[in-house]
Amino acid sequence: MSNLSCQYTNRTALALLVAATFFLEFLDGTALATALPAIARDFQVAAADANVAMTAYLLAVAMGIPASSWLAGRFGFRRIFCLAIAVFTVASLLCALSPTLWALTAFRALQGLGGAMMVPVGSLLVLRDTPKNQLLRMTAFLVWPGLMAPVLAPLVGGLLTQYLSWHWIFLVNLPLGAAAFLAALRLAPRTTPDRTARLDWPGVVLTTLGVGALVTGLELLGSGHQAAAAVGLLLLSAALLVAAAQWMRRRGPAALFDLGVFRVHTFRATQTGGLAYRVAVTSIPFLLPLLFQDGFGWDPVHAGALVTAVFIGNIAIKPATTPLIRRFGFKPLLVIAGTGSALTFVACAALGPGTPDAVIVALLALSGALRSLGFSAYMNVQYADVSAGQLASANAVANTLVQLAHALGVAVGALFIRAGAALLPVADGSPDQYRAALLGVAALMLLSVVDCLFLPRHAGTSVSGRRPGTVKA
Known part of the structure; x- marks a missing residue:
């Protein structure tokens, strides 16, 4: 086997491994949705609070x-x-041994901190040496976890919860983690x-606290029993902390991110609209099991099996995804995917x-x-026009x-x-409560x-291989 073929085979094997760890991380991040009613009963709290x-x-x-x-480089x-x-x-x-909520x-x-290192480090291992003309194929491996895990999670969580217990959602990770x-x-x-690599400590602290304040504020707002002043303070703090992080970035040589990557139009657009898209899509595996179980009174397996559809x-659609991208380009497919998804949520x-x-x-x-x-x-399109020197920053920002x-x-x-x-005169757990939530998610999807x-x-012709002018869009 030639050196080129050997390198391609090794890169493919590594991509499959990274995809497997991504799948494990994403699966565990959403499998608990189906088990929330059981966890809530065990810990005697409301399902939405769990x-x-x-x-x-x-x-x-x-x-x-x-x-x-930075840790990976250092x-x-x-x-x-x-x-x-x-x-x-x-x-x-x-987690499986936890006695309280x-x-x-x-x-x-703690488990999330492990996932935080797996996500960007694994993807950089795959992408940093991948030529542009192979990017579409290699990133296809990394797309699968984001597609499969949130959808399979309700069924996996439902089966384990109904026939064993919710603790097994975590116990199954032990042999899988050891193998990985x-x-x-x-x-x-x-x-x-790189022993000389410096870390932008102010940027790390400010960015981390800003992200934490943002999600915590939305979580408290979603829980429904916190003072509005506390929520407002957290959201304001998030904005100020992120702004301070960017101000500090301009004053230091060891910036956490090179935000110059946002000057790349395709990257910037896919991070802003892409954020709204992913928030909307991620909320669905959380909402549907609750609608089916709390709203309709179905058991976890029935609910999980339907969501697996x-x-x-x-x-x-997966075998046709790459040909469709090459045939029509990224922009038309993104518009169709977003609009169609909003209609299915309705x-x-x-x-x-x-x-x-x-x-x-x-x-x-x-x-x-x-x-x-x-x-x-x-x-695929988010890295299409990103240079090799900007890839690490683009990868960190995107992840x-x-x-x-x-x-x-989940918070939204x-x-x-x-x-x-x-807004509606309904009792907690009513189907109308979840229907209103789905309509809100549909509106969010339209923003993307x-x-x-x-x-x-x-956009993204260097990755898709589609020649400009081949299809009118």
């Missing part, structure tokens, strides 16, 4: 990402990637640590306990197909916003549920479509 364990995990991931790229990519898997696995065991929340945060750790030792390349759509709000399962499966499968198109397009979107998806979903209860309309007509 989502603090989900939010703490996603919040820790988002807060931990800013320093992860101590070596292979070492940090393996450490991340180990922390994630050990924290999973501690607050203990579970704390250990979920051994594979990482074999496949992850050794890199020379989204995965059917993902699978069905249709979900019209479902009732008497709706035939076949209709629900068909609707959620269509939603999954649109989800696959949107995720694939965003994942921070992805994880922030996952944290915000809970916020819309509370808003639905406040507006942003996509400002993308250049032929």
